[in-house]
Amino acid sequence: MKPFTTLVGTVVPLNLANVDTDQIIPKQFLKSIRRTGFGDNLFDAWRFLDEGDFHKTPNERELNHEFVLNHARYNGAAILLAGENFGCGSSREHAVWALEEYGIRCVIAPSFADIFFNNCFKNGVLPIVLDNVSIRKLFEEVEQREGYSLTVDLPAQQILKPDGVTLAFDIGAHAKHALINGLDDITLTLEDAAAIRAFEAAHRANHPWYFPQ
């Protein structure tokens, strides 16, 4: 996993609530058995007017110029500013893979769906929850100023705005440590292998019916 420390990036605003993972990466792209190759199809049904499939490259597609990701001023954005309950619906981690491959390393929203939120941390993408007032202000500022960018400082747990204002954010100590160091969760959990084994033995003795004979 790519470590995440400090990110300086352009912000793209997607001012919609309940953006579901079916929109972030539509079902036809879930047939792949790989972890890569999803970036071109991020928000496929919104970014393009024609229906996408595996065999079409972006150059052959009909762009939807109305959709915010296609506005030239947001080219190369690394931070997505979103509405409430971002990433709801399907558990598909492909949604995070698509965002990451497209270049989004940080999503800022008033709230996230639980499974999506967890999936972000496994892929070096930082989901940040901010209060509604700060989010509304960010949307206004992004719209007003072309090239609006933020500095996301994970070790300090704060966002630095162009006007010098800083916004603090929360993150679990474990998730923060793993992100900063690019650590994979499995290695960390296996440090507790002995505890898992001991738990398992007792659990089997108390609840043998959960363990096929």
Next chain:
Amino acid sequence: MPPVAAQTLYDKIWNMHLVTERVDGTGLLYIDRHLLHEVTSPQAFEGLKLAGRTPWRVDSNLATPDHNVPTVPEERVLGIAGIEDEVARIQVQTLDDNCAEFGIQQFDIRDQRQGIVHVVGPEQGATLPGMTIVCGDSHTSTHGAFAALAQGIGTSEVEHVLATQCLVQRKAANMRIVADGVLAEGVFAKDLVLTIIGQTGTAGGAGFTFEYVGEAVRVLSMEGRMTLCNMSIEAGARAGLVAVDETTLNYLKNLPFSPQGDDWEAAAEAWRGLVSDPNAVFDAEMRLDAAAVEPQVTWGTTPGLVTGISGEVPDPDSFADEATRETARRALAYMGLEPGTAMVDVPIDRAFIGSCTNARIEDLRVAAAVVRGRQVASTVTQALVVPGSGLVKAQAEAEGLAQTFVDAGFEWRAAGCSMCLAMNADRLEAGERCASTSNRNFEGRQGHGGRTHLVSPAMAAAAAIAGHFVDVRELL
């Protein structure tokens, strides 16, 4: 011994599986059952292999392909070779290969026990009370009907569970949903859960584990309870629970994976304690009168945008805040609906009876009772019935339900997810409108540009017959 504080059902299952708690408050939760399917597992197996790891406990895993499998009987008899789409074929083959390599039990595409993973687990007794269950699929919440803590996870977590038998998680808060009274004739668990989501909204359950209680829940069958728990995720809750009672135990007794003989007696005794303590404290509560619920139809592009069949398409301007108004405007534009249109005046192009929400035998019985002796409307281009598993299919054929559907003009298919998410050939064309028993009406869910209205199996059957939405109670 010091007195133990009153616990909710969720607290009990959580504590029963907590291996260790970390300083930041996350817990390492032991997982009893891991269900796998073809879409969210390939990258997990690949990661496992690249790291030179093997599954921690092979016999906790159970796999079946469901999302991608063709449902046309002529294609299905060919097994994997019958999957026309090469990318999909490789994915199903990859599940086969991974299961063979690691010795994981799989009900493969030719096995009669194959089906939608959330239908298969319970019908095999692979879902047991008090278990922790995970699957790389958000509708794993279904299994909570058995008082199992069942949650959807991402692919990295699938790999994590394979490698460590554990999930790293922060404990959720408890929310109790009390459904007083009893559902009226012609009103089902689907209508109840759509009503609940209509009130909580799609995010109202975020951060909570639901427990469904009350008279209406107590009298529900296991199939109905599964429908209820299945859609907890559509309210934002990762898991929903129903406490153990005799209905639970009667369902599980003598199933292939259930404990047998003396083991059964001991297990059943332990499981009877899987209820919330009488004075347990919940962080939130929602109460509704189930007797007042009418058949529901969604009109928008999230499950929370729903109304009773006697209602009409709302006027976006009638909502209190601008964000909701904007959401409603977008939804109506996508759905091609005009404010003020009575729901019974909305015509449909297709009907789909299937999915992990509503493709169990009871669902098919209810739908068949509605269509018996009637015909699908000539304006409806396709009416599909896709049983949830090969065993449900066989049972429905033995009971004559399949013939009833075919006689009425429905297509009778083989088991799989099918038009619930349209990964295979079963799908809507742009602009087509569908009465669907599935769980998501998101844009494009059933096909690019397709318009989905979520309803109960009885309501989908009734709409197929009438050619438009109709109160199924008029047909009973």
